[in-house]
Amino acid sequence: MKKFLRFLTALAALLFLPLLAAEAGAAEVTALRTAARTDGNPPFVRIVLDLSASVKAVASLDKSGDTLTVTLKDTEAASSAAKTYSVDAQNVDDVTLKNDDGDARLTVDMKHETAMSDIKVFALKANGNLPQRLVVDIPSVSSGSSSSDAKSPSSGGVKGSSSAPASDKKILKGKVICIDPGHGGSDVGAIGTLKGKSIYEKDITLSIAGPLRDMLRDAGAKVVMTRSTDKDVARAYAGDAEELQARCDVANKAKADIFVSIHIDSFSNASVDGTTAYYYPKTGRDLLLARALHQSMMTNMAIPDRGVRSNDLYVNMHTDMPACLMEMGFISNTHRLSMLTSSWGPKRIAETMYQGIVEYFKQID
Numbered sequence: 001m002k003k004f005l006r007f008l009t010a011l012a013a014l015l016f017l018p019l020l021a022a023e024a025g026a027a028e029v030t031a032l033r034t035a036a037r038t039d040g041n042p043p044f045v046r047i048v049l050d051l052s053a054s055v056k057a058v059a060s061l062d063k064s065g066d067t068l069t070v071t072l073k074d075t076e077a078a079s080s081a082a083k084t085y086s087v088d089a090q091n092v093d094d095v096t097l098k099n100d101d102g103d104a105r106l107t108v109d110m111k112h113e114t115a116m117s118d119i120k121v122f123a124l125k126a127n128g129n130l131p132q133r134l135v136v137d138i139p140s141v142s143s144g145s146s147s148s149d150a151k152s153p154s155s156g157g158v159k160g161s162s163s164a165p166a167s168d169k170k171i172l173k174g175k176v177i178c179i180d181p182g183h184g185g186s187d188v189g190a191i192g193t194l195k196g197k198s199i200y201e202k203d204i205t206l207s208i209a210g211p212l213r214d215m216l217r218d219a220g221a222k223v224v225m226t227r228s229t230d231k232d233v234a235r236a237y238a239g240d241a242e243e244l245q246a247r248c249d250v251a252n253k254a255k256a257d258i259f260v261s262i263h264i265d266s267f268s269n270a271s272v273d274g275t276t277a278y279y280y281p282k283t284g285r286d287l288l289l290a291r292a293l294h295q296s297m298m299t300n301m302a303i304p305d306r307g308v309r310s311n312d313l314y315v316n317m318h319t320d321m322p323a324c325l326m327e328m329g330f331i332s333n334t335h336r337l338s339m340l341t342s343s344w345g346p347k348r349i350a351e352t353m354y355q356g357i358v359e360y361f362k363q364i365d
């Protein structure tokens with residue numbers, strides 16, 4: 001429901017895009033600038049159009065979700081500004097501004113499909129020497145090599161309707177992967193607060209695990225989940241050892257090749273954030289798995305590094321196969337929590353974990 005409301009809000013924002021009180025007379029786009037910004041989370045590409053006057057703008061995505069069109073009504077693009085700009089950022093190829101029958105049209109070619117709800121289009125008023133501006137922000141939702149970004153209406157997660165690269169399929173085919181979304185049911189895990197609402201670790205871990213499962217299955221892996229709904233794996237209010245052993249049993253019985261547990265950290269100091277990969281060196285490959293997952297997080301996400309650490313965590317010790325428990329940031333950090341509960345955050349983490357898993361199997365095969 002929350003997701004749907006967010007969608008409605010995004011839609012409403014678009015419908016009311018007549019951004020600046022519309023004045024009569026044709027406006028002109030005098031200049032266009034693009035910048036790949038890494039100070040946002042996720043990083044984003046910002047496109048700024050300088051305007052001589054107020055404009056009405058309408059934004060739309062094509063069906064495939066990889067071309068964004070912004071039409072500026074009754075607006076002329078100055079000849080110096082009407083051209084193609086090469087951006088070549090992680091998510092945007094290039095940007096074209098041209099005149100089209102009395103309107104100015106901005107076209108953005110994206111490398112990955114992007115949801116309209118993630119794209120921001122807004123106006124900035126003239127300020128000092130700066131003229132009125134129209135700003136388009138496009139987040140780099142996708143980590144790059146995985147294209148499994150299609151929306152699944154049933155689960156709300158990522159569904160592998162677009163196929164995984166053939167090279168991934170070759171690597172993952174027949175591999176048995178056990179995914180363990182931390183906590184569940186009577187055990188909510190760590191608790192965060194966002195806008196006065198309690199957010200449970202058990203729900204975030206599941207929102208990452210779902211898309212990860214779909215991507216791995218799409219690439220031909222056999223995925224075993226310790227849970228795929230909000231439930232205890234052993235039984236409600238079981239002791240830690242019983243609950244965690246039940247999770248290990250799922251992986252051991254399936255003779256999984258690897259076990260990956262997903263958790264969200266918490267700390268009393270809200271400024272603390274970062275990702276940690278925990279392993280226990282019981283096979284020759286636990287560290288290798290932890291390193292592959294950790295490295296992918298460092299490469300693909302803007303999140304502080306808390307390292308690869310050896311620890312005697314129960315699930316890492318009592319699984320028969322290489323295992324890693326990933327802490328994906330801190331629920332106690334507001335910035336991280338808003339990312340972990342955003343429309344793009346869990347998917348982005350899932351893609352990143354997927355890449356790490358592919359990398360692990362690439363190294364051992």
Ligand SMILES: [Zn+2]
Pocket residue numbers: 182183189190201263264
């Ligand atoms: Zn946890």
